[in-house]
Amino acid sequence: MTAIEPLRGFPSVTVQFCAPDRRYEPLQPINIRYQIDLPAGSTVRAIERSILWYTEGKGEEDLGIHIFERITEPTALTAATAAGGFTALLPRSPLSYEGLIVKIRWCVRVRLFFAGGRDFVSEHVFDLGRVPAALSRPIASSP
Amino acid sequence: MRLPRFFAKKRGDRRTGAEVWGSIGDGLFHAMLLLAGIAFAALLITGVAVPEWRTHHHFLEARGTVVGKGLARRAVPGQMISTWQPCIRLRYSTAVGLQEAWALLDSPVSDRLMAVAALESTTLGSEVACWHDPADPRVVILERGYNWWMWAMTLLLPGSLLAFGGAGVARTIATWGKSEERQAAAGFLDSNRGEEPTTAARPGVPPCDDLVNSPGTILAFQLPVESGESWTLLGFGLFALLWNAVLIVLAVNAGLDLLGGQIDWLLMGILVPFLVVGIAGIVIFIRSLILATAVGTTQVEISAHPLLPGGQYEVLLGQGGSGSFTSLEMVVELEEQATFRQGTDTRTERVVVWRAPLGSWQGLQLAPGTRFEGRAVFHVPAIAMHSFASEHNAVTWRVVIRGRPTRWPAFTRAFPVLIYPLPPPSGERLLNGGMP
Amino acid sequence: MTLPTASRHIANPFASRHVRPGGLRPLTAEAELRDVPALVAKIRVAGGSAAIEGPHGTGKSTLLVAVAAELASAGRLAGTLQLRSVGDCLPALRLAWQAEPGSTICFDGWEQLGRVGSLAVRFLARLRGCDLVVTSHRSAGLPLSISMAGSFRLLRAIVAALPDHGGLIQDEDLTAAFARHGGNLRESLSDLYDRFEERARQPLRS
Numbered sequence: 001m002t003a004i005e006p007l008r009g010f011p012s013v014t015v016q017f018c019a020p021d022r023r024y025e026p027l028q029p030i031n032i033r034y035q036i037d038l039p040a041g042s043t044v045r046a047i048e049r050s051i052l053w054y055t056e057g058k059g060e061e062d063l064g065i066h067i068f069e070r071i072t073e074p075t076a077l078t079a080a081t082a083a084g085g086f087t088a089l090l091p092r093s094p095l096s097y098e099g100l101i102v103k104i105r106w107c108v109r110v111r112l113f114f115a116g117g118r119d120f121v122s123e124h125v126f127d128l129g130r131v132p133a134a135l136s137r138p139i140a141s142s143p
Numbered sequence: 144m145r146l147p148r149f150f151a152k153k154r155g156d157r158r159t160g161a162e163v164w165g166s167i168g169d170g171l172f173h174a175m176l177l178l179a180g181i182a183f184a185a186l187l188i189t190g191v192a193v194p195e196w197r198t199h200h201h202f203l204e205a206r207g208t209v210v211g212k213g214l215a216r217r218a219v220p221g222q223m224i225s226t227w228q229p230c231i232r233l234r235y236s237t238a239v240g241l242q243e244a245w246a247l248l249d250s251p252v253s254d255r256l257m258a259v260a261a262l263e264s265t266t267l268g269s270e271v272a273c274w275h276d277p278a279d280p281r282v283v284i285l286e287r288g289y290n291w292w293m294w295a296m297t298l299l300l301p302g303s304l305l306a307f308g309g310a311g312v313a314r315t316i317a318t319w320g321k322s323e324e325r326q327a328a329a330g331f332l333d334s335n336r337g338e339e340p341t342t343a344a345r346p347g348v349p350p351c352d353d354l355v356n357s358p359g360t361i362l363a364f365q366l367p368v369e370s371g372e373s374w375t376l377l378g379f380g381l382f383a384l385l386w387n388a389v390l391i392v393l394a395v396n397a398g399l400d401l402l403g404g405q406i407d408w409l410l411m412g413i414l415v416p417f418l419v420v421g422i423a424g425i426v427i428f429i430r431s432l433i434l435a436t437a438v439g440t441t442q443v444e445i446s447a448h449p450l451l452p453g454g455q456y457e458v459l460l461g462q463g464g465s466g467s468f469t470s471l472e473m474v475v476e477l478e479e480q481a482t483f484r485q486g487t488d489t490r491t492e493r494v495v496v497w498r499a500p501l502g503s504w505q506g507l508q509l510a511p512g513t514r515f516e517g518r519a520v521f522h523v524p525a526i527a528m529h530s531f532a533s534e535h536n537a538v539t540w541r542v543v544i545r546g547r548p549t550r551w552p553a554f555t556r557a558f559p560v561l562i563y564p565l566p567p568p569s570g571e572r573l574l575n576g577g578m579p
Numbered sequence: 580m581t582l583p584t585a586s587r588h589i590a591n592p593f594a595s596r597h598v599r600p601g602g603l604r605p606l607t608a609e610a611e612l613r614d615v616p617a618l619v620a621k622i623r624v625a626g627g628s629a630a631i632e633g634p635h636g637t638g639k640s641t642l643l644v645a646v647a648a649e650l651a652s653a654g655r656l657a658g659t660l661q662l663r664s665v666g667d668c669l670p671a672l673r674l675a676w677q678a679e680p681g682s683t684i685c686f687d688g689w690e691q692l693g694r695v696g697s698l699a700v701r702f703l704a705r706l707r708g709c710d711l712v713v714t715s716h717r718s719a720g721l722p723l724s725i726s727m728a729g730s731f732r733l734l735r736a737i738v739a740a741l742p743d744h745g746g747l748i749q750d751e752d753l754t755a756a757f758a759r760h761g762g763n764l765r766e767s768l769s770d771l772y773d774r775f776e777e778r779a780r781q782p783l784r785s
Contacts, residue, residue, distance in 0.1 A: 026564060026565075026566075027566075048324060050324045052324060053347070055533060055535070055536040056591075056594050056595075056596060057479075057481055057536070057591070057594055057595065058481040058483055058492055058594070058595055058769065058772060059480075059481030059482050059483050059492075059535040059536040059595065060482060060483055060484065060534075060535035060536075060595060061535075061595065061596055062533035062534050062535050062536055063324070064346055064347060064533065065324060066346070068324055091344060091345075091346055092344065092345055092346075092564045092566070093345045093346055093347050093348050093529055093531075093564040094346060094347030094348070094529070094531050094564075095528065095529065095564060097528050097531070097538065098587070098588065098589055099479045099496060099528075099538065100479055100494050100496050100773075100776050101479050101481040101492055101494050101772075101776075102479040102480070102481050102531075102536045102537070102538060103588075103589075103591075103594075104347075104531065105588070109324060111324065125588065127587060129564070130526065131526060131527075131528045132526060133587075133589065133780060134477075134479070134496040134497065134528075134780075135496070135497075135780055483595055484599075484661075489663075
């Protein structure tokens with residue numbers, strides 16, 4: 001269970017992955033369960049749940065959406081804002097990659113939109129594939 | 144352009160921010176451009192295109208007799224000059240009887256004498272072909288034709304405004320108040336929800352169409368070269384050509400002045416640095432050309448493409464040219480590329496994170512018309528990272544050839560290869576070892 | 580052996596997402612937190628327009644983002660724009676056109692517009708009754724000039740404000756990076772990025 005310390009005035013989102021080490025293989029299903037604790041008096045007008053990859057490193061961040069869902073219908077919203085989950089089949093690529101200046105990370109994002117225009121996003125990283133980290137100097141390997 | 148997300152405060156892995164109002168002003172601005180484009184197009188169509196069309200389809204042909212000649216004078220507003228337009232008075236038959244009217248003979252000019260000279264070509268009493276408007280027989284013209292440049296303007300100028308304005312309005316509507324995930328998912332929202340990804344889909348992997356459309360002579364595929372030598376040569380050539388063309392024009396002008404007994408010192412002053420740069424451009428281009436042709440072309444062929452982790456592929460190096468080579472080396476590299484903003488510049492940083500030698504040959508002697516061929520086997524590591532490309536970041540594989548000719552400078556030529564991600568796991572993979 | 584997720588990911592504190600403008604809070608050359616509300620008030624007193632001036636990598640864009648955020652929270656921000664070349668004149672003029680009277684537009688890279696472009700945008704902004712806050716490498720001719728300068732103390736404060744580097748970066752690394760890049764903070768941070776990556780991977784190589 002991924003726990004995040006709640007800060008005063010901010011929502012708290014806990015996420016549970018079906019894989020205890022949060023490592024998945026391509027084309028493997030991923031099952032996410034989450035729980036949201038809202039500050040008193042806050043009104044959520046929409047929730048977005050997504051599974052995506054993004055790049056990190058020296059370059060500008062790029063983003064690729066795998067699964068995206070937006071809930072605005074009041075009945076579904078009430079339920080989804082308290083707790084929820086979703087299942088998806090992960091793609092073949094891009095694999096998670098720990099490069100030197102380019103890193104590729106996969107994550108689950110839960111974004112809450114509040115009345116008044118503010119939004120809150122919670123991000124939880126997992127791994128797709130088992131590509132090891134690049135080393136800091138090139139290695140010559142014999143064919 | 145990506146604006147800084149100044150509303151976001153990052154705490155650990157959480158971000159909170161205020162939703163910025165949709166860009167009402169942005170939409171209004173583009174709407175104004177759209178309306179301006181529509182108005183401009185309407186003006187051009189009604190003022191130019193429609194009248195021209197009418198002259199071709201509605202005007203009636205007649206034979207007109209020249210009964211007078213004259214000049215139409217128009218004062219230029221705000222200035223003490225006038226324009227003069229030659230006109231002739233015609234008598235011609237219409238459905239309502241004989242008609243006399245003025246027809247414009249030529250375009251307006253500022254020189255009255257030129258306008259008078261234009262009238263000399265027309266004789267009183269002569270007959271000319273003319274066309275009149277049946278709706279208003281007093282309107283008569285001497286020529287019919289389309290002003291193609293005006294038609295181009297009709298399309299180009301308002302077309303640009305319509306395209307820019309329309310696209311802006313559409314974009315404003317499409318992205319109004321949406322999160323970055325929602326914008327990025329715009330193509331996925333309705334099509335992918337609930338659907339399983341196909342096993343064939345490889346998001347983030349660059350397409351290989353350009354890499355597999357060239358068959359090899361010995362192995363299955365010939366890889367395209369990535370290096371910029373050709374472009375450098377072309378660039379130098381174009382620069383030398385254009386620069387020296389301008390130089391010749393200037394030199395001819397200076398020469399003509401000189402022959403006429405005049406010396407334009409400013410022109411002569413400009414000529415000197417132009418000449419220096421022009422000669423330097425030619426020298427650099429010729430040198431680059433000699434280098435490119437003397438060293439010869441390099442080809443790389445591969446037995447299959449794209450590649451898969453754990454696979455084994457034969458690689459063939461073909462090196463042309465003549466003369467001797469101290470060494471030829473073939474390696475495979477994995478390179479990361481990251482593009483980022485550095486102030487107002489955009490920079491791309493490249494780092495090779497893995498390199499493996501495929502083959503090395505020393506002391507080669509190439510006879511003219513022959514080609515050296517070297518073969519090697521590329522074992523793709525089982526845990527290799529696949530090729531990846533996004534807007535600002537990339538992970539690319541390349542076969543790199545490094546040659547050291549005896550008499551010429553060393554060269555490096557790179558040939559991109561594509562490695563696909565593996566299908567679902569088969570066998571064990573190592574977590575450590577450092578091999579991508 | 581399966582490593583926990585946190586260990587598998589080398590979270591570089593000098594990655595672009597942390598050091599880009601907006602990712603850091605603006606500091607003075609003396610490494611003190613800038614009082615952005617006071618600065619915005621000072622700009623307002625001076626007439627509403629100001630230029631943040633200084634050499635490369637001294638935090639101009641970072642300060643501009645903070646000023647823009649402060650203006651936005653007061654409901655006075657018309658928009659922000661990154662200028663890269665004289666071709667950005669049209670979007671700049673568009674912003675000036677759509678700005679409401681009394682609002683402020685923030686431009687990053689003012690000198691990219693060139694003399695004519697900047698005059699045109701200033702003229703249109705004045706016509707619309709809105710103010711400009713810009714970054715520039717040289718004097719922009721606006722009523723208030725805010726000078727920026729890099730300093731080693733500032734670099735050290737920035738590094739302290741970034742996510743924890745786990746002791747992989749020492750003071751001498753900062754000194755070397757700062758000296759190597761002539762006080763350019765952006766280049767220094769890029770240098771530290773490489774240094775962090777190299778050291779974070781040493782356990783993987785052994």
